Amino acid sequence: MRLRILGAAAGGGLPQWNCGCRNCADARDGRIPSMTQSSVAVSADGLTWVVLNASPDIRAQMQAEPALHPRSLRGTPMGAVILTNGDIDHIAGLLTLREGTPFALHGTKATLAILDEPVFRVLDRSVVRFLPIRLDEPFSPAEGLTVTAFAVPGKVALFLEEEEPDTAAMGEQTVGLRLEDADSVVFYIPGCAQVTDDLCRKLDGADLLLFDGTVWQDEEMRRTGTGTKTGARMGHVPMSGPDGSLARLADFAGRRVYIHINNTNPVLQPASAERAEVAAAGWSLAFDGMEITT
Ligand code: MLT
Ligand code: MN
Ligand code: ZN
Numbered sequence: 001m002r003l004r005i006l007g008a009a010a011g012g013g014l015p016q017w018n019c020g021c022r023n024c025a026d027a028r029d030g031r032i033p034s035m036t037q038s039s040v041a042v043s044a045d046g047l048t049w050v051v052l053n054a055s056p057d058i059r060a061q062m063q064a065e066p067a068l069h070p071r072s073l074r075g076t077p078m079g080a081v082i083l084t085n086g087d088i089d090h091i092a093g094l095l096t097l098r099e100g101t102p103f104a105l106h107g108t109k110a111t112l113a114i115l116d117e118p119v120f121r122v123l124d125r126s127v128v129r130f131l132p133i134r135l136d137e138p139f140s141p142a143e144g145l146t147v148t149a150f151a152v153p154g155k156v157a158l159f160l161e162e163e164e165p166d167t168a169a170m171g172e173q174t175v176g177l178r179l180e181d182a183d184s185v186v187f188y189i190p191g192c193a194q195v196t197d198d199l200c201r202k203l204d205g206a207d208l209l210l211f212d213g214t215v216w217q218d219e220e221m222r223r224t225g226t227g228t229k230t231g232a233r234m235g236h237v238p239m240s241g242p243d244g245s246l247a248r249l250a251d252f253a254g255r256r257v258y259i260h261i262n263n264t265n266p267v268l269q270p271a272s273a274e275r276a277e278v279a280a281a282g283w284s285l286a287f288d289g290m291e292i293t294t
Contacts, residue, residue: 006061008286009035011089044144044181054093080141083107086114098122110172153193184294195248213258
């Protein structure tokens, strides 16, 4: 399977437009690489590509990735888009994908319902096929590729929150994807509030895991002075701590890559102790343009 990390950052990107934190300032000044927002392209045959989440940066991401350039006067090698939730960083790019070129759009019923707004009518449904995903039922979005979506702990999109949402609900609002081709099994989980025993069992034996690397620690926004929300409140399990992804996924034997990395995360500093800890634990950090073949 061929994978291209189109965008390695969480919502907001790096630098984020309104943020002057150290990471954002360093990215702005070119001391660390900038990152666009959360998206991955995947292909079994190298011809037809499936884009996992449509980020607000998709136009620039497609320009930067030759595999996604048109091969005819009008058209795209992108056969399908799969959504893992309804967050802005995962759906806003759909507005860029107007212009009448066909593709399939896969999402759970709950996520596709979010697109039932007048502005998303720019995706003409006689051209863009809206295809509901049923949890735990495999489907094939492209030749040679089988995908199964499954519930992971998570919450509704920020703009749908009412009062105190259940931040680790299991259902259609946040899913992980199991991708399989003839050669390998890959998991893509950009948002996950808890690493449950069930999830660990499901991942067992996979070749590659692309996992939620939003925050290093739960109190990161308060510590960096950028906000008050905890990772848990945002629906993201931290990397560190006894229930963090480093500890909980320590036994995963395949390749491990953090994606959806927030601009507040100290691992983005190359000389940080946190970066060293992640590397020592066998994880790498995704970056824009990263190519992985499994
Ligand atoms: C998240 O992953 O928590 C969201 O992308 C937040 C947001 O929509 O800004
Ligand atoms: Mn996000
Ligand atoms: Zn910042």
